[in-house]
Amino acid sequence: MCGYPISLRQLHVVPIAAPIPLAPWAQGRAVYRTDLVVKADSRFQRLSDTFGGRIGWTLRHSHSGYNALRHHLLQYRTPERPTLYSQVVGGLGTVQKVFDAVLEGAIDVGPVDAYWHLLTQLHHPELAARVRVLESTVTAPIPAFVANPSVPPEAVDRLAISFQSARDRAWFRPIAAELLIEGFTPVRNVDAYSIIQARARQAEEAGYPAPA
Numbered sequence: 779m780c781g782y783p784i785s786l787r788q789l790h791v792v793p794i795a796a797p798i799p800l801a802p803w804a805q806g807r808a809v810y811r812t813d814l815v816v817k818a819d820s821r822f823q824r825l826s827d828t829f830g831g832r833i834g835w836t837l838r839h840s841h842s843g844y845n846a847l848r849h850h851l852l853q854y855r856t857p858e859r860p861t862l863y864s865q866v867v868g869g870l871g872t873v874q875k876v877f878d879a880v881l882e883g884a885i886d887v888g889p890v891d892a893y894w895h896l897l898t899q900l901h902h903p904e905l906a907a908r909v910r911v912l913e914s915t916v917t918a919p920i921p922a923f924v925a926n927p928s929v930p931p932e933a934v935d936r937l938a939i940s941f942q943s944a945r946d947r948a949w950f951r952p953i954a955a956e957l958l959i960e961g962f963t964p965v966r967n968v969d970a971y972s973i974i975q976a977r978a979r980q981a982e983e984a985g986y987p988a989p990a
Contacts, residue, residue, distance in 0.1 A: 782841035785971035793965035795941035796922040809917035815909040831886035834867040842891040849977040938964035
């Protein structure tokens with residue numbers, strides 16, 4: 779489950795463990811970020827080059843496809859320029875649809891989950907080569923495996939230990955190579971995702987409820 783609804787406590791769930799991406803930007807932590815991508819052959823060289831154009835986002839309850847994007851754009855807003863784009867295409871639903879919208883020219887720039895992007899680069903390099911990353915957001919806690927609150931705490935603990943110890947099993951290595959993960963880290967409570975809620979609050983208090 780995405781960390782944004784976890785941090786907002788929209789659903790009563792118990793976090794168990796989260797994956798650690800095999801990426802330099804993760805630095806051995808269970809984090810991810812958002813890549814802001816454009817078509818590889820576009821004229822845009824910096825994110826500011828896309829201002830005045832078209833941007834898209836996925837869903838309002840998504841961190842990587844919505845909340846991380848608006849938080850990142852805060853640094854570019856000024857009293858004279860509170861709105862950065864002339865057109866916003868929201869509700870695209872999935873990162874794949876954002877990716878497709880960029881390639882089809884429906885939007886100029888869009889947010890792509892950087893871990894998803896890593897997997898695309900590994901398994902579909904020809905597709906990944908069709909976009910370029912202009913900027914990336916700061917990292918945030920990556921989505922976690924969660925349990926229903928009715929699951930006994932001792933069962934959640936056993937699951938967390940199993941996730942954490944998987945990296946020491948021989949069978950895990952080929953799976954990890956395909957998934958581009960180093961292993962898993964236990965997530966003990968929803969407070970681990972409080973930074974995501976703090977970033978949402980920062981955008982809302984700045985009068986920037988949605989990427990625009």
